[in-house]
Amino acid sequence: MSEAGDLVVVGAGPAGMAAAATALHGGLRVTLLDAGPAPGGQFWRRPVRTAGPAAARAADPRHGRRTYRALSAALSAHRRTGRLTLLTDHHAWTAARAEDGFTVHAVDRGRAPEETAVALRAPALLVATGAYDRQLPFPGWDLPGVLTAGGLQALLKGGGVPAGARVVLGGTGPFLLPVAAALAAGGAKVAAVCEASGPSAWVRRPGPLLRCPARWAEAAGYAAALARHRVPVRTRTAITAAEGTGRVAAVRTALLDADGSPLPGTERTIAADTVGVGWGFVPQLDLLVTLGCPLADAGDGSMAAAVDGGQRTGVPGLYAAGETCGVGGAALAVGEGRLAAVSVLADLGAPGRPNPRRLAAGRAAVARHRAFARAVARAHPLPPGWSSWLTDDTPVCRCEEVTAGAVRSVCADGSAADHRQVKQLTRAGMGWCQGRMCGPAVHGLAAPGQPYAPAERLIATPLTLGALAGPGEPPSVPS
Ligand SMILES: Cc1cc2nc3c(=O)[nH]c(=O)nc-3n(C[C@H](O)[C@H](O)[C@H](O)COP(=O)(O)OP(=O)(O)OC[C@H]3O[C@@H](n4cnc5c(N)ncnc54)[C@H](O)[C@@H]3O)c2cc1C
Structure with a gap:
């Protein structure tokens, strides 16, 4: 078990980077971890080391470039002072409440296929794990x-x-x-x-x-x-x-x-x-659901983390920002990350806080972007009749090869009213992806019009038994 400073931030996308930079600026010691090889998340995804100039051109952050550079520079400066521990290639597979805060369990995949278990403890935890593509099946969607x-x-x-x-x-x-x-x-x-x-x-x-x-x-x-x-x-x-x-x-x-x-x-x-x-996208809520974070209807067919105006969840010491709170783009994620860090600073009694005028401007920008996100959700709803283009033999759960016909039959006879019950009766959602891919669609077939809330997944990523049983070595700090 490693003491990870005052705050652990899971997810180094726009929300996590902004939160970490603000918390560090306010005087906290932060551990920022991400499953990917570099900070940036989806919006500021960096090319892999072996990629050529075409990747560099495609990944050039034309939008928000200044913000990305400023956040990257701030994080690098804090790494040099030793107050930021940046753990890339670290996937948090679960998190638990502890007496004095939270323990985040992660696997270090920096030397894959080797996996090393890491456990991090801090009084405050911010989950900024983003979102993933929402898929609706159609005949032939499983073709290469x-x-x-x-x-x-x-x-x-x-x-x-x-x-x-x-x-x-x-x-x-x-x-x-x-x-x-x-x-x-x-x-x-x-x-x-x-x-x-x-x-x-x-x-x-x-x-x-x-x-x-x-x-x-x-x-x-x-x-x-x-x-x-x-x-x-x-x-x-x-x-x-x-x-x-x-x-x-x-x-x-x-x-x-x-x-x-x-x-x-x-x-x-x-x-x-x-x-x-x-x-659209579905918020990545695995860690938050496991920690008992209340959810709210995001208005776009999915549930998201319920937070107050300072990005506090209903669990004391637990914060959420970015697309875990509803999909809304990188600018909103950055704004929410900053607000979350300001709350952590206040709740931990840290001396550094932004001046009230800047804070009010930040809150107003987040409200504006959130209103825009709601407008996007209204303008781009899931078409209610989408299931009419599925044939009975269209696979819905690809891991377990469960068809639309099988799902429809357990819903039609009243045995299943949501994706959890469909899973128990058909195995849809029980495979490798644990329903991340098919969950929203299965739910849409079982409970049309009801927002999708993921089932609790105690293990957020497949991991080896060795890592699961591992003693939890101190985190390695990549140079
Ligand atoms: C595949 C994809 C591509 C996208 N591309 C674009 C685009 O080109 N342009 C655009 O405007 N918007 C894009 N978006 C939307 C974009 O995600 C957001 O607008 C913005 O990046 C949200 O920022 P975020 O910090 O909330 O989440 P993200 O940017 O998604 O960052 C979340 C980070 O958390 C990490 N993470 C997740 N779970 C764990 C875990 N358990 N342990 C450790 N780390 C974890 C991820 O690796 C990721 O780096 C994309 C979304 C997706 C899903």
Whole structure:
């Protein structure tokens, strides 16, 4: 067991980096750990060491570059003073409440395949573990060549690899735009972006968009890039099937009616060797649920950590920031990270606090970005009729090969009312991914319209028995 200073921050994305920098600035000693090889999270993902210049170009943080550089410089300076311990390649697999704070159990995978157990103890814990792509199944979604939109983006930013030569993107939400723009800039032909929503929601309620001019400018930049590369954006359209023998060769798309069901007679087939699909994101709540953190409806089909105006959860000493509190983009994550650190400083009685005017401005910015996130959720809902494009033999849980028909049958006879009960009866969600991939879809079939809350997973990542039983060596501090 290692004393990890005053605060452990799990997740070094925009939220975790900002929180750590603010807490360090206020005089605390911080341990910041991340499962990835470098800080940055999804938005500021860095290329892997062996990647070439294409990855460096794709990962260049055009948006928020100044913030990224300032946070990186602050963290490096605090590492030199010894007040920040940065643990990369460390995956926190569980966390527990202790008498005087929290114990975070992690595995060090810096020398993979070797795994070393690490246990960190601190009086305060901030969970900033981000989110992951929400997937809705469709016939053929298990064909090689069908990826998540986030996966396509990660390949580009991490390795400079456009996953295919001719790509179709589908789903809903503004995230499809940067992915399409990056793929086109990386040399792929983006044959279509199929956006399930229409633009009318934004036109009806433009307020939050107008109050966030930076987001508006960012979207306009992507729209211009797509126009330059002649990428067609088809609204009110969904990918309803992927086809191919051995790997994907084409997608079928259809216009959607007001309920989100495919309109008969509007189907078309588009040739593609790669398909990227994203229906927004699901907050990564494993550690928070295990610690007993209350959840709240995020308004986008998922539950998120319930926090007060200072990012405090309902568990004393436990804080959450960024996409664990609801999906809203990097600027919101940075703002919430800072607010969380200010609360930690106050709660631990640390002398350093930001001046009240700066704090009020930070709170106002977070409120503005949160309102924008709610507007995005309203404008890009999951189409209620999405399950109508599943055939009974469409796999829903790919790990355990459970079909839509099997899920439907336990729901139809009243045996299962949510994804947990479906899991008990069909094994959907019991495999390697522990329902991260299929959970939201299984829940959508069992309890349409109800927000998805993940089941408790005491072990947040698969780990070896050796690491599980390991004595917990002191954390190694990478140079
Ligand atoms: C795959 C993907 C790609 C994205 N790409 C973009 C993009 O290109 N542009 C854009 O505007 N938005 C993108 N987003 C949205 C983006 O995630 C957010 O806007 C922003 O990065 C949120 O910041 P965050 O700090 O809350 O979370 P994240 O940036 O997701 O950071 C969370 C960090 O926590 C770490 N982590 C998670 N669980 C553990 C654990 N148990 N132990 C240790 N570490 C852990 C992760 O490795 C990650 O580094 C993407 C999201 C995803 C899921």
